[in-house]
Amino acid sequence: MASFTPNLEPAPDTSLQFKPKKPRITLQTPSSCPSNQRTQIIKRWRTQRDQHIYSSKLFQALRRSRRTSASREVHETADRVLAGLAKGTTRWSRAILNARKVTKHKKAKLPTNNRLRKPDIYRERRKTPAVERKLKVLGRLVPGCRKLSFSNLIEETSDYIAALEMQVRAMTAITEFLCGGTGGGPLPPADRLPSNVNS
Amino acid sequence: MSGRRSGSAVSSISDDQITHLVFKLQQLIPELCARRSHKASSSKVLQETCDYIRNLHKEIEDLSDRLSQLLASIDTDNDQAAIVRSLLM
Numbered sequence: 001m002a003s004f005t006p007n008l009e010p011a012p013d014t015s016l017q018f019k020p021k022k023p024r025i026t027l028q029t030p031s032s033c034p035s036n037q038r039t040q041i042i043k044r045w046r047t048q049r050d051q052h053i054y055s056s057k058l059f060q061a062l063r064r065s066r067r068t069s070a071s072r073e074v075h076e077t078a079d080r081v082l083a084g085l086a087k088g089t090t091r092w093s094r095a096i097l098n099a100r101k102v103t104k105h106k107k108a109k110l111p112t113n114n115r116l117r118k119p120d121i122y123r124e125r126r127k128t129p130a131v132e133r134k135l136k137v138l139g140r141l142v143p144g145c146r147k148l149s150f151s152n153l154i155e156e157t158s159d160y161i162a163a164l165e166m167q168v169r170a171m172t173a174i175t176e177f178l179c180g181g182t183g184g185g186p187l188p189p190a191d192r193l194p195s196n197v198n199s
Numbered sequence: 200m201s202g203r204r205s206g207s208a209v210s211s212i213s214d215d216q217i218t219h220l221v222f223k224l225q226q227l228i229p230e231l232c233a234r235r236s237h238k239a240s241s242s243k244v245l246q247e248t249c250d251y252i253r254n255l256h257k258e259i260e261d262l263s264d265r266l267s268q269l270l271a272s273i274d275t276d277n278d279q280a281a282i283v284r285s286l287l288m
Contacts, residue, residue: 074263134245
């Protein structure tokens with residue numbers, strides 16, 4: 001399955017964001033923010049170490065859970081471990097962890113929001129309606145970020161994107177690892193056994 | 200935050216801040232990063248962001264699908280290995 005975003009390979013490439021060998025590089029950060037804290041935040045999901053931690057935690061979680069035959073379960077486990085790694089510092093991670101507790105009640109659309117939407121006309125009028133719409137869509141894509149202000153939403157989005165990219169890298173690595181292990185797996189026992197072993 | 204400003208007509212965020220944040224977001228999206236035409240429009244950046252997140256979700260979906268199949272086959276292997284072991288001992 002060819003990935004359309006080639007810079008998600010584990011090997012370091014020319015993209016300036018992914019430098020897995022050097023954990024804490026100073027990027028050109030906005031001067032208005034405390035630079036040290038900022039670089040740590042920016043580098044948060046991109047280090048090799050973070051990816052290893054996530055991979056091992058995910059692998060352990062998958063091995064522990066016996067119900068991994070459904071891809072939905074695997075997906076939720078992966079999301080849960082990812083959100084757990086964030087340690088509650090981001091809204092989307094808290095939303096993922098809380099969503100599992102509430103068990104699907106959050107899926108219902110709350111109609112009461114429309115009444116609170118009236119002040120929208122007075123707020124943030126400088127953005128065009130197209131941008132407003134896209135912001136809403138973005139808010140729906142990132143978990144737990146439907147009613148955030150613009151700057152917070154962008155913050156959450158950047159963190160979420162970085163985390164998702166790491167998730168893809170880690171899951172790809174685990175898949176390749178398991179593939180290599182089981183590529184010759186099913187065949188030898190079947191060959192050795194004279195009797196028919198049904199899989 | 201993004202809540203109850205019933206009376207005020209001015210948002211607390213300036214235009215400059217908006218463009219700056221959008222630019223920051225633009226740097227995260229690989230498609231927009233490659234052809235850095237200094238500043239893509241906010242609408243385009245947001246659109247690309249949404250598409251990118253959706254694509255990432257889809258990739259993760261596919262990966263977890265594949266992982267679940269692999270894990271199922273591993274469990275099968277373990278069963279077969281257990282049978283083999285019990286037969287040999």
